[in-house]
Amino acid sequence: MAAWWQxxxxxxxYPRSFMDSNGDGIGDIPxxxxxxxxxxxxxxxxxxxxxxYASPNDDNGYDISDYRQIHPDYGTMADMEELIHQAESLxxxxxxxLVINHTSDEHVWFQNSxxxxxxxxxxxxxxxxxxxxxxxxxDKKDLPNNWTSFFAEDCWEYDEKSQEYYLHLxxxxxxxxxxxxPQVLKEVKxxxxxxxxxxxxxxxxxxxxxxxxxxxxxxxxRFILTGSEHYLTTPGLHQLLQEFRRDIWDKYDCFTxxxxxxxxxxxxxxxxxxxxxxxxxxxxxxxxxxxxxxVKWFKRPFSPARFAQVISKWQKTLFWPANxxxxxxxxxxxxxxxxxxxxxxxxxxxxxxxxxSLRGTPFIYQGQELGMTNFDFSSMAEIRDIExxxxxxxxxxxxxxxxxxxxxxxxxxxxxxxxxxQWDSSPHGGFTKGTPWISxxxxxxxxxxxxxxxxxxxxxxxxxxxxxxxxxSEVLKFGDFTPLYIGSKLFIFSRSLADEQVIIILSxxxxxxxxxxxxxxxxxxxxxxxxxxxPILKPYEAMILQNTEKTGGKP
Ligand code: TEU
Ligand code: CA
Numbered sequence: 127m128a129a130w131w132q133x134x135x136x137x138x139x140y141p142r143s144f145m146d147s148n149g150d151g152i153g154d155i156p157x158x159x160x161x162x163x164x165x166x167x168x169x170x171x172x173x174x175x176x177x178x179y180a181s182p183n184d185d186n187g188y189d190i191s192d193y194r195q196i197h198p199d200y201g202t203m204a205d206m207e208e209l210i211h212q213a214e215s216l217x218x219x220x221x222x223x224l225v226i227n228h229t230s231d232e233h234v235w236f237q238n239s240x241x242x243x244x245x246x247x248x249x250x251x252x253x254x255x256x257x258x259x260x261x262x263x264x265d266k267k268d269l270p271n272n273w274t275s276f277f278a279e280d281c282w283e284y285d286e287k288s289q290e291y292y293l294h295l296x297x298x299x300x301x302x303x304x305x306x307x308p309q310v311l312k313e314v315k316x317x318x319x320x321x322x323x324x325x326x327x328x329x330x331x332x333x334x335x336x337x338x339x340x341x342x343x344x345x346x347x348r349f350i351l352t353g354s355e356h357y358l359t360t361p362g363l364h365q366l367l368q369e370f371r372r373d374i375w376d377k378y379d380c381f382t383x384x385x386x387x388x389x390x391x392x393x394x395x396x397x398x399x400x401x402x403x404x405x406x407x408x409x410x411x412x413x414x415x416x417x418x419x420x421v422k423w424f425k426r427p428f429s430p431a432r433f434a435q436v437i438s439k440w441q442k443t444l445f446w447p448a449n450x451x452x453x454x455x456x457x458x459x460x461x462x463x464x465x466x467x468x469x470x471x472x473x474x475x476x477x478x479x480x481x482x483s484l485r486g487t488p489f490i491y492q493g494q495e496l497g498m499t500n501f502d503f504s505s506m507a508e509i510r511d512i513e514x515x516x517x518x519x520x521x522x523x524x525x526x527x528x529x530x531x532x533x534x535x536x537x538x539x540x541x542x543x544x545x546x547x548q549w550d551s552s553p554h555g556g557f558t559k560g561t562p563w564i565s566x567x568x569x570x571x572x573x574x575x576x577x578x579x580x581x582x583x584x585x586x587x588x589x590x591x592x593x594x595x596x597x598x599s600e601v602l603k604f605g606d607f608t609p610l611y612i613g614s615k616l617f618i619f620s621r622s623l624a625d626e627q628v629i630i631i632l633s634x635x636x637x638x639x640x641x642x643x644x645x646x647x648x649x650x651x652x653x654x655x656x657x658x659x660x661p662i663l664k665p666y667e668a669m670i671l672q673n674t675e676k677t678g679g680k681p
Contacts, residue, residue: 134171169593219327273353328381338362430634447486475653
């Protein structure tokens with residue numbers, strides 16, 4: 127029997143940028159509550175909320191200072207309970223972001239742990255400098271090892287009070303928790319229980335595959351993430367996950383999706399194989415790396431064939447994938463894989479067709495359903511993301527000219543998906559009555575929910591139709607995936623279940639393309655509203671065909 131999270135379409139909310147209810151320029155929980163009916167109307171069954179916990183917001187909430195408090199920017203615990211309750215009454219289940227690889231340095235555990243004698247000392251990784259008396263704290267030579275962070279820095283920060291360094295794989299305000307300490311496990315389990323008891327239906331587990339550090343030995347020198355062989359997807363991680371699952375998750379009907387970075391398909395499968403009882407599913411990244419060279423800061427042209435190959439590989443390996451084309455760490459999928467200038471509507475609909483017809487749980491990121499695009503900022507002054515700020519600083523140190531730096535930031539910054547949701551054509555896109563914490567994309571005059579709601583041909587309506595189609599179709603939900611054709615501009619695959627088959631045809635081309643496979647069938651949905659299959663595809667044409675030969679039905 128299928129699990130509830132296999133039947134539903136999920137939607138990610140980045141609370142800071144979703145809807146501001148009180149005019150302080152920051153999205154909040156009452157704002158989310160006010161928009162629930164719209165999400166229900168779209169067909170959403172699962173909501174993933176990026177962090178709303180207490181946090182100094184060094185990394186917009188991915189640095190938690192109290193796991194049992196709501197950040198006042200977002201509202202109160204009562205608001206949160208109301209959200210869970212209201213969502214539930216609409217048949218929408220809430221998935222919280224669980225950020226447990228690290229806490230904020232302002233968390234009371236960390237504050238206590240700065241005292242070497244505190245029982246909290248061992249909650250984190252504290253190490254003395256290497257250099258003895260002579261070395262100055264912070265000198266490269268003095269650092270406990272040579273690891274480098276996800277945010278383009280060293281992984282160690284010196285603490286005056288302790289006279290030692292602590293480990294941080296992300297920003298220095300995000301110290302890593304020590305999972306060798308059973309006390310840390312106990313704390314984390316009790317946090318999960320706290321939220322599950324409040325009625326939360328599951329967790330999106332932030333960078334979950336970094337949790338267990340096998341050692342703090344020196345790393346093999348690498349272009350990025352030196353040291354990662356000591357913490358990426360280690361055997362100890364599997365044990366941790368099995369313990370969480372056995373002791374907590376299985377006691378509730380809890381859904382877990384792991385954010386797993388730098389995993390191979392086989393590792394991803396091991397982490398989410400139902401037999402092993404670890405995670406339910408994972409977000410993989412390889413398809414998001416097909417237009418990058420080693421790191422995201424260096425782009426290469428988007429290759430639909432490479433993209434389709436990677437997607438197919440993961441579709442075939444994972445027991446149950448979690449599919450996505452964008453999130454709060456990526457750039458906008460329309461800007462990246464479609465053509466927002468010439469073919470925004472057809473290419474947006476083609477990407478929607480891809481996402482909603484893959485095997486696995488689809489995750490839509492806020493604004494994707496409207497065809498929101500990358501930001502239109504003109505300088506670093508408008509950038510808010512810590513990662514972009516760090517990378518810009520590093521690039522400056524490397525003497526990369528300002529214009530080139532800005533080009534890199536523009537093409538890759540996480541702020542591209544963090545601009546406020548575009549609700550209507552009133553000032554700031556209806557997101558706030560005050561001054562937004564980050565600028566709204568000026569294209570809100572043409573791209574906004576209110577306009578799309580009123581237009582039956584809009585991308586929003588197309589998403590709604592696709593979701594409804596998927597909900598009614600066993601083969602779209604549960605059919606096997608088989609790639610039928612992958613070319614430089616075309617991706618064709620089938621989904622099959624018993625004697626039912628659908629064929630998904632997607633063009634990534636701004637020109638006409640010819641389908642050379644002998645395909646026939648009923649058109650279930652088409653982004654040009656064609657009622658019959660025509661092998662000459664329009665720019666970015668997409669359709670789902672019902673293979674009537676297989677079902678024996680008549681066209
Ligand atoms: O992201 C993990 C992660 O690997 C990203 O930081 C990724 O390296 C980066 O975005 C690539 O550009 C998660 C969260 O989704 C992210 O927002 C947090 O910043 C990060 O963890 C730390 O908690
Ligand atoms: Ca607000």
